[in-house]
Amino acid sequence: MATASIQIVLEQDSILSQQIANERSMVATNDDSEPAVPVGASVGGKHNVFDMFSLNGRVAVITGGARGLGYSMAEGLCAAGLSGVAILDLQSDLGERACDQLYSDFGVTAKFYRLDVRDEVAVQDAMNSVVRDLGRIDILILSAGVADIVHAEEYSPEKFRRVIDINLNGSFICAQAAGKLMIAAGRGGSIVFVGSMSGSIVNWPNPQCAYNSSKAAVIHLMKSLSAEWAKHRIRCNSISPGYMDTPLNTTFESEYFHEWKSRAPIGRLGRPDELAGCALWLASDASSYCTGTDILIDGGYTVL
Numbered sequence: 001m002a003t004a005s006i007q008i009v010l011e012q013d014s015i016l017s018q019q020i021a022n023e024r025s026m027v028a029t030n031d032d033s034e035p036a037v038p039v040g041a042s043v044g045g046k047h048n049v050f051d052m053f054s055l056n057g058r059v060a061v062i063t064g065g066a067r068g069l070g071y072s073m074a075e076g077l078c079a080a081g082l083s084g085v086a087i088l089d090l091q092s093d094l095g096e097r098a099c100d101q102l103y104s105d106f107g108v109t110a111k112f113y114r115l116d117v118r119d120e121v122a123v124q125d126a127m128n129s130v131v132r133d134l135g136r137i138d139i140l141i142l143s144a145g146v147a148d149i150v151h152a153e154e155y156s157p158e159k160f161r162r163v164i165d166i167n168l169n170g171s172f173i174c175a176q177a178a179g180k181l182m183i184a185a186g187r188g189g190s191i192v193f194v195g196s197m198s199g200s201i202v203n204w205p206n207p208q209c210a211y212n213s214s215k216a217a218v219i220h221l222m223k224s225l226s227a228e229w230a231k232h233r234i235r236c237n238s239i240s241p242g243y244m245d246t247p248l249n250t251t252f253e254s255e256y257f258h259e260w261k262s263r264a265p266i267g268r269l270g271r272p273d274e275l276a277g278c279a280l281w282l283a284s285d286a287s288s289y290c291t292g293t294d295i296l297i298d299g300g301y302t303v304l
């Protein structure tokens with residue numbers, strides 16, 4: 001009886017080994033010109049999942065990285081072994097200081113480029129300079145953004161346009177400029193848009209129709225580019241935070257804070273470093289099959 005059981009187990013093992021061998025050969029012959037599996041992964045064998053998060057030798061560009069969420073995501077990526085990081089932002093003092101800090105904390109070559117994301121000529125110049133100065137662009141994080149709190153009936157068209165122009169058009173201008181270089185280099189890449197939960201729900205009780213609309217459009221822009229650029233192995237995804245504890249919000253009335261916290265099941269604002277793990281996952285090969293996805297990080301705000 002016992003001998004029969006052992007025999008069955010051995011036969012099952014042998015069938016399983018054959019299946020794994022078949023899967024390996026299928027993956028290996030899928031496309032001879034491309035590596036079948038991402039760096040650090042293996043099929044059916046042993047691998048260290050942490051290797052898939054490595055950014056060794058890669059270069060990231062981070063718009064709006066002088067402070068807030070962009071800076072925190074820059075820290076997360078630098079810790080994973082970037083060879084270079086470029087911060088693109090309007091604020092020179094903060095941007096230079098951010099680069100000094102990233103170099104001092106992580107030893108990563110960090111360069112600051114001052115620009116307005118609405119200025120397509122300056123943006124393309126800066127992206128070209130990043131390739132010249134740091135060698136390549138593998139990752140783009142689009143964190144530059146602004147927010148207003150204005151009642152719809154009082155919104156001037158000029159003020160409304162400014163929010164759309166920075167958040168939506170600025171994201172497109174930067175994605176297009178980096179995307180062209182990624183396509184020309186032929187190595188693929190990862191673009192991480194920063195949306196907002198307000199792209200899916202309406203921020204409340206603060207009236208923000210321009211901001212909410214801009215973020216809904218950013219998420220759909222991300223999805224559109226993910227479809228167009230998959231053939232170039234450029235993945236596009238977005239992170240959509242809930243209310244986070246950054247300078248963007250401290251300019252608003254503190255009366256909103258209680259409401260914002262009480263509407264999130266987790267009961268507090270998010271810390272900037274609570275996006276860094278997701279940004280690293282999206283930037284790295286650990287997310288190699290993920291494109292066109294919006295990831296909400298909102299303390300549960302949108303489930304209620």
Ligand SMILES: NC(=O)c1ccc[n+]([C@@H]2O[C@H](COP(=O)([O-])OP(=O)(O)OC[C@H]3O[C@@H](n4cnc5c(N)ncnc54)[C@H](O)[C@@H]3O)[C@@H](O)[C@H]2O)c1
Pocket residue numbers: 063064065066067068069070088089090091115116117118142143144145146147166170194195196197240241242243244245246247248249
């Ligand atoms: N803080 C939040 O609660 C929250 C929630 C959801 C989404 N977001 C989004 O996250 C992103 C970052 O927000 P944050 O909280 O870190 O804000 P922040 O104000 O702390 O940082 C934004 C950075 O973008 C830069 N910037 C603004 N306009 C620019 C322009 N025209 N050109 C170049 N740089 C410009 C600023 O100088 C600043 O360094 C924004 O897109 C924001 O909409 C923030």
